[in-house]
Amino acid sequence: GAGVSQSPSNKVTEKGKDVELRCDPISGHTALYWYRQSLGQGLEFLIYFQGNSAPDKSGLPSDRFSAERTGGSVSTLTIQRTQQEDSAVYLCASSLEVDSYNEQFFGPGTRLTVL
Amino acid sequence: EDQVTQSPEALRLQEGESSSLNCSYTVSGLRGLFWYRQDPGKGPEFLFTLYSAGEEKEKERLKATLTKKESFLHITAPKPEDSATYLCAVRPGNQFYFGTGTSLTVIP
Numbered sequence: 716g717a718g719v720s721q722s723p724s725n726k727v728t729e730k731g732k733d734v735e736l737r738c739d740p741i742s743g744h745t746a747l748y749w750y751r752q753s754l755g756q757g758l759e760f761l762i763y764f765q766g767n768s769a770p771d772k773s774g775l776p777s778d779r780f781s782a783e784r785t786g787g788s789v790s791t792l793t794i795q796r797t798q799q800e801d802s803a804v805y806l807c808a809s810s811l812e813v814d815s816y817n818e819q820f821f822g823p824g825t826r827l828t829v830l
Numbered sequence: 831e832d833q834v835t836q837s838p839e840a841l842r843l844q845e846g847e848s849s850s851l852n853c854s855y856t857v858s859g860l861r862g863l864f865w866y867r868q869d870p871g872k873g874p875e876f877l878f879t880l881y882s883a884g885e886e887k888e889k890e891r892l893k894a895t896l897t898k899k900e901s902f903l904h905i906t907a908p909k910p911e912d913s914a915t916y917l918c919a920v921r922p923g924n925q926f927y928f929g930t931g932t933s934l935t936v937i938p
Contacts, residue, residue, distance in 0.1 A: 719873070748926070750928075755930075756930065757834075757917070757928045757929055757930040757931065758874075758917070758919075758926075758928040760925050760926065760927070760928075763924060763925065765924075770924075771924065771925070774925075806873050806874075808873075818862075818864055818876050818879050819864075819876070819926060820876060821866075821873035821874045821875070821876075822873050823871075823872055823873045824872070824873050
């Protein structure tokens, strides 16, 4: 596709369940970023990938959060044992390379609601 | 510590009433300042990248400028369709740091 895609667009889950969020970046973009946006808050950086490698995981809020990227393309963000405070919009972005001056292009986001 | 502050938090303008949004930043080695527009329920849409002090970029009614401490997004004769949240981000390294945005409402 022409842009970054994310799925699902909405996810409602019960507290304690695991969820997987998917991001499909723009073709040819080697850098991929995950952010979280809570109501009324700015974008909170979670993690970035250069290719399949994630050199900086410092933004992940807790060890319940993990992310992987395979084949230098699709990425999955997994949240285990979800909590109500995990409710937010999770945004994915991609850019040509991490070590460059290129801008990021964002997907539409996944709205996660934990009941 | 790298940080970004945007002001005002919210701005209401009459159609045709020009104004400016501010993005103040503190970073160790700027590798770019980015402006995005975000509509409700959507991901941010890229507008501009500025790399060095004195640089300016324009797109339709929007003009972005950059100094060593801040950036301005000037909106000339805004229209209702310009209503959105405008986000500023800085890149000191491989991460992007975003401000909390300015919510702009343009009243017909």
